[in-house]
Amino acid sequence: MIGMTEQVILQVKDLKLHFPVTKGLLRKKVADVKAVDGVTFDLIKNETLGLVGESGCGKTTIGRCILRHYQPTSGQIIFDGEDITKTSRNDLRKTRKKMAIIFQDPYSSMNPRTSAGTIVAEPMRIHKMYNSNAEYNNRVIELFKMVGLDPSMIGRYPHEFSGGQRQRIVVARALACEPDLIVCDEPISALDVSIQAQIINLLKELQQSIDGLSYLFIAHDLSVVRHVSDRVAVMYLGRIVEITRSHALYKNPLHPYTRSLLSAIPIPDPFVEEMREEIILEGEVPSPLNPPAGCSFHPRCFMATPDCAKGVPPLRDVGDDHKVACFRV
């Protein structure tokens, strides 16, 4: 919900991350993989912004840049008023206390030899949030209750939990230091269909009860992203091609890639499916090592003209909180 009073928690400005490709004994640089190539967006306090795209589009890399797991090649990431691309290593710890990440596979994000309680307490101990063990224990119990886990399970080890419960532990750990931003990177893709809804609802309920919690929700499944997000950014080959409110994305998609992505996702309703437009894209996503000139989508685009190969379309505002990067719309 965007208005004048909204506070921007995160601003990403023209973010680029190019991975060098080296060759030979002297590791001479021969090319760049432009994983993220000029991405700009804002994230508002209490908002969920969805980042969606196919594998290799750079969505995970953006999440990693925001936590500064990667040092961006250029651009700014302004979090709570501070450009964190320039934060020194020593100060980074203070910034990172206010952000957390949830990964796809909960089992590999936990140390199998430590108990669930220790795992949840670890970030708080690193940031020395409390003075006594009792305080840590009380907070862990509180967090367990918040994510819907029975506090009697604090002493158990990761393998003793089911997939859904493990993801709840990871959510509890992410919440431990009371972050302002949680980057959720495919948080439900590894879970069973009937369990996915439990985690989606948990994340939404937590956001409603915790003031000022924002999510960057990264996933490949547009139906899930659209469901949890207030706004959605669609990515293709390192760039945002369209960004708008979630409900507008289905009702009024503008970019041809968004339209084909929507068309590719079946709706679980045979009566609706009969009526839907079918756009089948040709070919595959090109290698980011050697992206097509101009608009990188043009070789697969059903609306392309020769002009589309000549320049990169800018992400322009078409009104109503809707931006699109295409010459043809």
Place this chain on the structure above:
Amino acid sequence: MAEILQVNNLVTQFNTEAGLVKAVDGLSFHIKEQEIISIVGESGCGKSVSCLSVMQLVRPPGKIVEGEVLFQDKNLLEYEANDSEMRAIRGADIAMIFQEPMTSLNPVLTIGHQLSEMLIKHENFSKEDALKRVVELMELVGIPDAENRVNAYPHQFSGGMRQRVMIAMALSCNPKVLIADEPTTALDVTTQAQLLKLMTDLVQRLHTSLIIVTHNLGLVARYAERIYVMYAGRVIESGTTKEIFANPRHPYTLGLLRCVPRLDDEEGRKLEPIDGLPPNLINMPPTCAFMPRCSRKQDVCRREPWPALEEVSEGHFVSCYVKSQEKAR
């Protein structure tokens, strides 16, 4: 149309150290000529083991304990897995596509070699004729530059192209029945749409019957004419896709439809997760396996054994004492 494949009361068990796992526990289904059906269920419900049982590919400690697999008036379970009769049918008359195209292909043999193997073994092609036919097959499934790519190795293909190879291999001997076990789960959505379109077009052209095994209700709604919903090794509901989606009578089917986000969701729709976890198939109680998670259970469910399938309207079968009357939305 006549029934091409009929499975009656199939029971497949795994005798493990932890106990007897009843992976498939009295499964019956059939498919008619040129029909597209779907077997739907979450991981561990026995859908893959059912397919492997039909093909007699279950490995120890797994064992097909009883049942019939009727194909062209023969009961395939009367053959041993290695009998020449079974080998003549497996791969030729009944073909299968697996989820992971990389693990289904031999990494040290060329694509051409692997594709021609089928033709040489089953159709008595000479090596030269087989290679010619392989190029045609590769063109049929949309692999560009087939003449040169025939000498490439699996790692030189993308995931989508590998799955195209698998489709070409499965269709190379004009099978009567094609079983696709989660054929596109590992792939991107636009690739998934391409491949399913290709597969459904090809089976129509070749008059092949297709069984899509999946957990994705959207795919079912888009492609299948009839569906079987599985839970804990049994079919709990079956019927035409439209009937099941319009009038789901089993609480599990209803729960599945209500817990998945849809692209066309209204704003603010709340997902209704199914409580609890899928059952552990070791030492199952005789009562309905879904009962512990069911929100509509009554005394009769706790007292009586798992109910048999009952026809509630023409062609619509459900195994439940209570039978929900609600719409999915």
